[in-house]
Amino acid sequence: MHVPTRFLDRRSITPIAELHLGSQAVVSGTIISVTRRPAGRGPSLLAVIADESGSITLTFFRSGFPGSKLKEGSRIVACGVIEFFKGYTIVHPELYFSNEAADAVKAPGMLPIYGLTAGLTQSAIRKLTASAIESVKSSLVDILPLDIIRAEGFAGRWDVFKAVHIPDSPEQSTAARRLLAFEELYLYRSVLAAAREKSSREQGILLTSISLDDFESTLPWLLTPAQKRVCLDVSSDLSSGSPMRRLVQGDVGSGKTVVAAFACVVTALAGKTAAVLAPTEVLANQHYTSFTRFCSSFGLEVHLLTGGTPDRERKRTGEKLRKNPGSILIGTHAILEDWVPVDELALLVIDEQHRFGVSQRDKLLSSRRVRPHALVMSATPIPRTLAMTFYGDLDISIIDKLPPGRGTTQTRVISGSEKAIVFKFMMERLQQGERVFLVYPLKKASEQSDLRDAASAYETVRCGPMAEFGTGLLHGSMSPGEKVAVTNRFSTGEIAVLVSTTVIEVGIDVPEATVMVIANAERFGLSQLHQLRGRVGRGGGNSWCFLVPGDGASHVSLEKLSLLVSTSDGFVIAEKDLSIRGPGQVLGTAQHGMPEFKVADPAIHKELLAFVSSMAPIGLENIQRLLKSQLWRYRGMELPGV
16 A cells, blocks of 8 residues: 555656756666766766767766666666756666566566655665565455446456556556545445444433423524524434434534533433533633523533642532532543543533544543443534545534624735734724734744744734733643633733634634734635634624735735635635645644545545445444454554444
């Protein structure tokens, strides 16, 4: 599965006179001179080859690399990048001598170029790969249905691997890589389907739902049709007798929290514990405030437990949960500690799902005697292709409409000459009692970066005209208690200007915040910018988001930012972000144990994902057997409880 990054097509020889600087090329000719120099600075060996159209120099900086093989009069084929070093040259070319043409690995044709590590040469890895391919000729386990492989022109899986590494043509290599990507996606989708099937066989906690109308009657507003639809999905899951596995995703401000509150109320009224897991203390505190408000009409207890909770308060919370398990527990990872009395845990709500890995989620649930229901939420809109790949073990509900009564958020990309206008505008909004976010990509500037940082910007702001409205600084290096204190001061209006890094991306809900300025906006992903923008416009009035690119922002970066000006649809933005940055950056997969495929790329292979989702997955018993021979390919990748 360590597939070539590219190929040199040695079937096409370029006349030396037609070479272009910077191009990959294959030349054939006769050595007309060889110059060896003593060890020291500069090249140690220069060989000039010529064909009927001209000549070019081959340059070697390691003494003795081709050894005595380079002799005047020898005919050779040389492959590499055309560079300029006292004339056109190829530095350390791949060399093929006419008397070696019988060697299949070195014969002219498609030459694989592999990613290397220190001490490994292209020649060595080609020989190892060719040997490995031969050694598994009779032992490869089939994964894809054979008719799919044959439809692409291959007799079996072994022929696919051979064509990936030693193809006869570029077209054959492309077809083989496509099949390997297909295989990876199909296998992973089958793993997720098996996890889902295994979970559905388990006994669930039967929770009789309250009337959605009764719940809605306690709210100060009406639920949207989208919220009602998702609440009914959740209600059906809780009363099914099988463990719920549902992902609720919706755009910023779509009202996911009230859906989670409905599920928690149903659980707690049944005398069971509902726990809400948030990735940060700021978000946990925000949820505690919201859930207390939602649950007050039902007389339910809501508890908060984070890493910053004092020991005395922790003990008091534990005692309350033992006496009354029919409660709601909000918190960070602290709620998962062994001492926390959640023996009656029936529902686990995981907010900001993309910050937790697949196995991480599964371990929280499978360790219980009776598997709790799982409701996972994401405010990061996930393109359907990614959702099918990464969350295929879950049922998916989408809140696709925003609640009415929200103002619009105008987004503009600001040039350097307009900064003074934006500053004047911020002062006007502050004078009207509104609040402002100033967002920067770094906490402190470094010698390697010329980005304006949050710490230095804060020093400027607190000494300037905006200081009279109260200023605060928020960044990821602050203690949880400090973060909560600053956000509370901003929420209450004690400070009206908050200078921050992206730590505000989730968990701050301040209706009075109407203006956001994002410095060096080109340094952020589109989905992240959309999340940041969602921190304003949460009241009934209009709001404004100003994107300020750095001086060196490229034309491509400015085009990227223009998408945010043209749309507020998070799913459209997420699709574009996926095509620009790939799934690992969009969902943070590198940090959270989600798949990084060796060949497949969900951003490129969208049509394969759609086809894979329509196929019958490999059955549970077969997938468990198959993974014994395939587990090596998932090193570093988390698989959900199969």
